[in-house]
Amino acid sequence: MIRRSFFAALTFVVALPLTVWAEAPLKVVASTGMIADAARQVGGDQVEVQGLMGPGVDPHAYRQTRSDIVAMTRADLILWHGLYLEAQMEDFFHDLGRKRTVVAVAESVDKSKLRAHDDYADKFDPHVWMSPALWRDVVVEVQKALTEARPEAADIFNTNAQAHLAEIDQLEAYAKQALVAVPENNRILVTAHDAFGYFGADYGYEVMGIQGISTQSEAGLNRIGELVDTLVDKQLKAVFVESSVSDRSMRALIEGAAAKGHEVGVGGELYSDAMGEPGTYEGTYIGMLDHNITVIAGALGAEVPDRGMNGRLSAGF
Structure with missing residues (x-):
């Protein structure tokens, strides 16, 4: 009776790493709702995503709050748009990048595909999410950033990304x-x-x-x-x-x-x-x-x- 109880307890302990000790979701903070959605679509249950800018928020004028700063300093990965969209936060993201993993995902889009900015000679129109074809490049960059942050989940991220890219193709066909x-x-x-x-x-x-x-x-x-x-x-x-x-x-x-x-x-x-x-x-x-x-x-x-x-x-x- 004692031996059976001992082995039952040992079996329970051995099983623990598969459940209780499973790796926690990757903590991701995204500046805009569009990037947050891409991270959720690609990351699935491997990620816990917090978006900074909610419905009705203008990213051109948005400034980080104290709670935003706390969230980003605790995150495993920070994803922001770039292309001067978050104009009031750009210096902050560059400074944060010296201490945390910070990726400007829209900067990956081929510059030859971008429209010139009408106010700044050296900038581009940042609204690339309005083109499903351009947004595909951003989703791929999100996949790359998540994979570098958690390489062991690369296959999961790839499967999820391909499924989401197929949805974007369907959207473009409807458009x-x-x-x-x-x-x-x-x-x-x-x-x-x-x-x-x-x-x-x-x-x-x-x-x-x-x-x-x-x-x-x-x-x-x-x-x-x-x-x-x-x-x-x-x-x-x-x-x-x-x-x-x-x-x-x-x-x-x-x-x-x-x-x-x-x-x-x-x-x-x-x-x-x-x-x-x-x-x-x-x-x-x-x-x-x-x-x-x-x-x-x-x-x-x-x-x-x-x-x-x-x-x-x-x-x-």
Whole structure:
């Protein structure tokens, strides 16, 4: 009886490393929601991801808080965008990189594929997530960073990354199908700031933002006047607001067109620099772009699925 109890206890102890002593998830902090989602998709249950910037947050103006600093100093890996997106945090990330593993994942995109920044001669348009083709490169860089941080999980990260890249390919195919259905003379996208340049280049849309690539640039009266004239001349019927940018300038644009006898409506709210609410489909990269594609195409005259590519959008068009 004693010997049986001893061996039973020994068996329990030997089994412990497979359960209780399993390696803890890799602690990852990501600056934007889009990067946080990529880390979760690739990392799976091997990672514990905290995103710093939630829904409606403008990354161009965001500054780190005390709780952000604590989280990053405790993290195994910090992922940020780069390309001067987090303009107010850039020096902080470079300083932190001397002590922690910090990776600017969008800096991996081939510079020949990037648009020049309209305010800084030596910078690029950072909004690469608006192009599924460019975002694939960022996902691959996230996979690389996770693999270097935890080499023993390389096969898991690769499997997850390939599955997510297949989803991005499906998203791109849906975008081409939906957006090409918009009449050619309607393929003009007017938004609060110039976040959709890569989107326009990919799908053949003229993009006009009231503000420049950064929301920190001023929306002058001259710029609003120019856009009012464009709305009237081209008889555009829809403009778009953004979830992370004030609609004040957009209201001025609509009122300016009305003063010239032309009625313009809001085609919908787009996710530009931040995703939707956590736990929702729109709170993922795929859902964010599915929403934008469906709203834009539908508002500009195409027939679109009522709830988007996968029938998962929170609200029908």
